[in-house]
Amino acid sequence: MELSKAILTRRSVRNFLPGKVPDDKIRELIKAAIYAPSAGNCQPWHFYVVKDSGIRKRVYEEACRQGFLTEAPVLIIVCIDRDESAGRYGERGKTLYDIQDTAAAVQNILLSATDMGLGSCWCGDFDKSGLQEIFRMNGGRVPVAIVAVGYAGFEPSVPKRKPVDEVADFIGEWEDWGEEETSETRKIEHCDMGGTVFRDVNLYGVEISDANLAEGKIFDCNLSNLEIYDCRLDGMKVNGVDVNSLL
Numbered sequence: 001m002e003l004s005k006a007i008l009t010r011r012s013v014r015n016f017l018p019g020k021v022p023d024d025k026i027r028e029l030i031k032a033a034i035y036a037p038s039a040g041n042c043q044p045w046h047f048y049v050v051k052d053s054g055i056r057k058r059v060y061e062e063a064c065r066q067g068f069l070t071e072a073p074v075l076i077i078v079c080i081d082r083d084e085s086a087g088r089y090g091e092r093g094k095t096l097y098d099i100q101d102t103a104a105a106v107q108n109i110l111l112s113a114t115d116m117g118l119g120s121c122w123c124g125d126f127d128k129s130g131l132q133e134i135f136r137m138n139g140g141r142v143p144v145a146i147v148a149v150g151y152a153g154f155e156p157s158v159p160k161r162k163p164v165d166e167v168a169d170f171i172g173e174w175e176d177w178g179e180e181e182t183s184e185t186r187k188i189e190h191c192d193m194g195g196t197v198f199r200d201v202n203l204y205g206v207e208i209s210d211a212n213l214a215e216g217k218i219f220d221c222n223l224s225n226l227e228i229y230d231c232r233l234d235g236m237k238v239n240g241v242d243v244n245s246l247l
């Protein structure tokens with residue numbers, strides 16, 4: 001499914017058909033979650049995947065008895081793992097980044113579910129301590145969302161959205177960005193760059209040929225349209241991964 005279609009057709013589904021969601025699909029959802037961005041790549045999240053109907057019932061009791069939580073064959077309890085992020089960004093990490101990181105993970109789950117033909121609903125109304133008790137979470141683990149997943153009973157209608165012009169201010173006009181110049185291929189040729197470290201460099205559209213890049217390192221660079229020809233690459237690493245294993 002096109003991403004734009006998944007974004008526009010995703011709905012909060014609150015009624016589910018009986019029938020289980022295969023484990024490999026659930027794993028795909030969790031994989032989508034962990035590919036969300038997180039501040040400093042801390043990945044401060046943990047997921048409880050609940051299939052057991054008795055435990056789903058207990059979760060329902062802690063979540064204002066919202067009926068769809070017992071109807072959905074699987075609940076994903078998305079938690080912040082403060083132990084993973086503690087100390088790195090202080091108060092801002094605790095009060096903002098942790099929430100944003102896990103929210104991005106939830107959204108990835110919802111969109112991937114739509115892509116797989118599954119219905120889902122983000123539930124945020126629950127008693128935090130109740131869930132901590134059910135899953136015997138330690139103090140550093142805080143539940144932030146329950147995602148109900150299953151096959152939708154019927155298509156919910158589209159809740160109205162505010163128009164773009166009501167919610168966005170466009171500031172300024174495009175200036176001259178010298179596009180002709182930036183679209184030119186940038187070349188690095190016939191040189192010895194053994195051991196060079198590129199960090200946070202825009203390598204967009206760069207062509208490197210006949211160069212020694214052995215034992216070099218590339219971290220956190222824009223690699224779109226980067227082309228490398230006839231270069232020495234032994235021992236070279238890209239984001240910690242040996243380049244030979246990427247070729």
Ligand SMILES: Cc1cc2nc3c(=O)[nH]c(=O)nc-3n(C[C@H](O)[C@H](O)[C@H](O)COP(=O)(O)O)c2cc1C
Pocket residue numbers: 010011012013014066121122123124125156159
């Ligand atoms: C943070 C958050 C908490 C939510 N909590 C609940 C909830 O407890 N119960 C529920 O039925 N829906 C919940 N929702 C779903 C919203 O009601 C829903 O996203 C909104 O009405 C828009 O509908 P749509 O998701 O179909 O576009 C929550 C959504 C978010 C983002």
